[in-house]
Amino acid sequence: MTLLSAQEVLQGLDNSDRLHHLSNLSPSCDICGKQHFSTDHSEFMQSMPQDPVDLVDDLVKMGIYKENQFRVAETINTYELRQALFLKRVGQNNPQREKLILALCEQAGGLENAFAAAFGPQAGLFFADSIRNSGQTRREFLRNMAVGAALVTLASCGTSTTPPVEESPTGGAAAPGNLEKTDLKIGFIPITCATPIIMSEPLGFYKKYGFNAKVVKMPSWGAVRDSAIAGELDAYHMLAPMPIAMTLGLGSAAFGVKLASIQNINGQAITVANRHKGKVKGPADFKGFTIGVPFPYSMHNLLLRYYLATGGINPDTDVQIRPVPPPDSIAQLIAGDVDAYLMPDPFNQRAVYEKAGFIHLLTKELWPGHPCCAFAASDQWINAHPNTFRALNKSIIEAAAYAHKPANRKEIALAISDRAFLNQPPEVVEAVLTGKFEDGNGNTLDIPDRIDFDPYPWQSFANWISSQLVRWDLQGDGLAAKIISEKGYDAIGQEIFLTDLARELATELGQTPPQESYRTETLKFGTFDPTDPASYVKKQIEKYGF
Numbered sequence: 001m002t003l004l005s006a007q008e009v010l011q012g013l014d015n016s017d018r019l020h021h022l023s024n025l026s027p028s029c030d031i032c033g034k035q036h037f038s039t040d041h042s043e044f045m046q047s048m049p050q051d052p053v054d055l056v057d058d059l060v061k062m063g064i065y066k067e068n069q070f071r072v073a074e075t076i077n078t079y080e081l082r083q084a085l086f087l088k089r090v091g092q093n094n095p096q097r098e099k100l101i102l103a104l105c106e107q108a109g110g111l112e113n114a115f116a117a118a119f120g121p122q123a124g125l126f127f128a129d130s131i132r133n134s135g136q137t138r139r140e141f142l143r144n145m146a147v148g149a150a151l152v153t154l155a156s157c158g159t160s161t162t163p164p165v166e167e168s169p170t171g172g173a174a175a176p177g178n179l180e181k182t183d184l185k186i187g188f189i190p191i192t193c194a195t196p197i198i199m200s201e202p203l204g205f206y207k208k209y210g211f212n213a214k215v216v217k218m219p220s221w222g223a224v225r226d227s228a229i230a231g232e233l234d235a236y237h238m239l240a241p242m243p244i245a246m247t248l249g250l251g252s253a254a255f256g257v258k259l260a261s262i263q264n265i266n267g268q269a270i271t272v273a274n275r276h277k278g279k280v281k282g283p284a285d286f287k288g289f290t291i292g293v294p295f296p297y298s299m300h301n302l303l304l305r306y307y308l309a310t311g312g313i314n315p316d317t318d319v320q321i322r323p324v325p326p327p328d329s330i331a332q333l334i335a336g337d338v339d340a341y342l343m344p345d346p347f348n349q350r351a352v353y354e355k356a357g358f359i360h361l362l363t364k365e366l367w368p369g370h371p372c373c374a375f376a377a378s379d380q381w382i383n384a385h386p387n388t389f390r391a392l393n394k395s396i397i398e399a400a401a402y403a404h405k406p407a408n409r410k411e412i413a414l415a416i417s418d419r420a421f422l423n424q425p426p427e428v429v430e431a432v433l434t435g436k437f438e439d440g441n442g443n444t445l446d447i448p449d450r451i452d453f454d455p456y457p458w459q460s461f462a463n464w465i466s467s468q469l470v471r472w473d474l475q476g477d478g479l480a481a482k483i484i485s486e487k488g489y490d491a492i493g494q495e496i497f498l499t500d501l502a503r504e505l506a507t508e509l510g511q512t513p514p515q516e517s518y519r520t521e522t523l524k525f526g527t528f529d530p531t532d533p534a535s536y537v538k539k540q541i542e543k544y545g546f
Helices: 003-011 015-023 039-047 052-062 067-075 078-090 095-107 111-119 123-132 135-156 192-199 221-230 242-248 299-310 326-335 347-353 379-384 386-404 406-416 426-434 459-472 479-487 489-496 499-508 533-544
Strands: 183-188 212-217 235-239 257-262 268-273 290-293 320-323 340-344 357-362 373-378 436-438 444-446 521-523 526-528
Touching (some): 183 221, 192 386, 192 406, 192 426, 235 257, 242 459, 242 489, 257 379, 299 533, 347 357, 347 426, 386 406, 386 499, 406 426, 426 436
Parallel strands (some): 183 235, 290 320
Antiparallel strands (some): 235 373, 268 357
């Protein structure tokens, strides 16, 4: 039977008969000449049931539609599939082939219905819902799934026995479907540092990897830590020092957490209340201030201390540094509860927008390319969901690469400004992401890397963080120095920062991550040699007195 005559026959049958007729195609494929069905199967199909529900069940049991075909149908993005699979793979500029595919789509009520039901990222949920609904709904869905699986099979004819996977906006391939869990909750703080985690929901990066993932807005970093320990979240947006502090038992009971990838580099600033305008030129001018930071174990606190010390300011006696949840920072600045803060954006830019403060210093001026926030998950969760963790981390790394491109920043700003995410004016978020902004001092600046996105977790980042935990002894009991001395800087970093995995996943995505794990870090007031953190701490204390 030729492809054209198959189409003609299909057009004259009702839905059940059409599916039955599809089952009776010849053992050899007219497209590629390969034998997809054995002769016994072909003969047996003569007596197959005509009810779509029973028919599809039997086809699955017989192995004609493989598990991976339905997996692809459940995970591939509808729009990408329509473009890439239908136009590029299925048609292959063959008019007869296209006519057959269109005939198949017609059985599902049109192209939109076929792709939405057979390939939509929510297909798995729809299938579960349809079981609870009427028999007619289930029959229609299974019929469409059968058509979808047929499309996947036809798309593979003459090429490979593995169904094609779609390319992402950055050119990577989706993860395999052997996921232990697909319904995920990922905690985040509403700041631009969380851009890859947040944007992956509205822009479809989670769906592309087979996840029904929801980002959950958290009120503070303490809440993130507590929810992580309680097992209320699957994964989380964390400050880069938090996995080290939590794993070592600093600031909380010891709880193993892995830093999978860096969310953002740069992206913070020191903002000062307008009542101090004209009085603050350098670190020495902060003496006597109350300064907010989002969390004790944060890059914000460590960088603020680093900066103040260079001006002769003892962070523990000459100023008061206190935790302030980022969403509360502007209100506290206006009320006079804090004189300044070192916060993530968009709250620095929002202070300018509200005429509450001015940007004194971008943290990229202290350390260009410094880490800020991270994507993390607990040891327990990773061990229970290894494939899910790998695929989820891969989606984040891919999203970070997309966010790294300046051309995508306006689109991302619009997507994450929504009330469900940052709940900020789009122009404020866009100013942060594009680096075109007012600083509150009458200057219009253009700094493209005000915030940037490079997910590679350098081991030198981990060693610098640990060195500052030793230097500042945030608990006041010497515990950080004791533990880090016993375990060793490199051992701690290599246990917690998953650099090798990040490199492997980035390579799979077609990226070119660094092959080295350590590098010399260049800061404003000197360089950091990751091979000798202890000497670095000693020299800092000798130079500045604390």
